[in-house]
Amino acid sequence: MEQLDMFAEVPDYNQPVKINNGEYLYIPDFYDKIEADSYLNTFIENIKWKQESMNMYGKQIPFPRLTSWYGDSDKPYSFSGITLQPHPWSKELLEIKKDIEPKSGVQFNSVLLNRYRNGNDSISWHTDAEKELGENPIIASVNFGAERKFQLKHIETNEKVEIVLKHGSLLIMMGELQHYWKHQVPKTKKVQAERVNLTFRVIL
Ligand SMILES: O=C(O)CCC(=O)C(=O)O
Numbered sequence: 546m547e548q549l550d551m552f553a554e555v556p557d558y559n560q561p562v563k564i565n566n567g568e569y570l571y572i573p574d575f576y577d578k579i580e581a582d583s584y585l586n587t588f589i590e591n592i593k594w595k596q597e598s599m600n601m602y603g604k605q606i607p608f609p610r611l612t613s614w615y616g617d618s619d620k621p622y623s624f625s626g627i628t629l630q631p632h633p634w635s636k637e638l639l640e641i642k643k644d645i646e647p648k649s650g651v652q653f654n655s656v657l658l659n660r661y662r663n664g665n666d667s668i669s670w671h672t673d674a675e676k677e678l679g680e681n682p683i684i685a686s687v688n689f690g691a692e693r694k695f696q697l698k699h700i701e702t703n704e705k706v707e708i709v710l711k712h713g714s715l716l717i718m719m720g721e722l723q724h725y726w727k728h729q730v731p732k733t734k735k736v737q738a739e740r741v742n743l744t745f746r747v748i749l
């Protein structure tokens with residue numbers, strides 16, 4: 546069991562935060578409530594959500610969330626043993642991409658969407674260090690719907706950082722963070738509502 550009080554406190558001003566072997570920027574109110582509500586509804590209704598599954602010891606295990614992949618690259622993207630073909634950008638995804646690029650300093654060419662139907666959906670400890678994301682990937686994560694805990698854990702020192710990702714927030718992970726830190730969104734019994742997360746990426 547992780548102890549909550551072991552997590553470092555996160556200041557909530559809009560400055561990049563340097564941690565050991567990495568850096569992130571968290572902007573809680575990147576979109577106001579009206580914009581964020583509207584994006585949440587649009588994405589729940591219009592994204593082509595899919596229940597992917599992973600082959601584990603010869604069994605098909607469904608991911609504990611729905612996913613979808615959009616982008617301008619026709620290169621397929623592989624993770625956790627599955628390969629996704631991108632759908633073409635929607636108007637709303639392009640709007641968000643344009644909004645977040647100045648803060649990120651890169652032009653994204655794809656976005657992975659995750660839909661957590663309730664607190665029982667989750668993503669377990671992993672890094673986003675696939676080699677098609679390049680040496681030190683910049684990953685911009687945009688959040689709508691239920692607030693969920695996003696936890697980072699240093700691979701060597703076990704240091705932990707926890708950020709409660711708010712409705713309408715933006716989190717950018719950068720530097721060598723993906724090589725030294727794992728991240729997860731754990732299950733929680735306290736959340737019944739849906740959450741939609743978008744992680745914008747540059748695929749080389
Ligand atoms: O839902 C989140 O905040 C994280 C999603 C994530 O880590 C991923 O898609 O790689």
Ligand SMILES: [Fe+2]
Nearest residue numbers: 671672673728
């Ligand atoms: Fe991730």
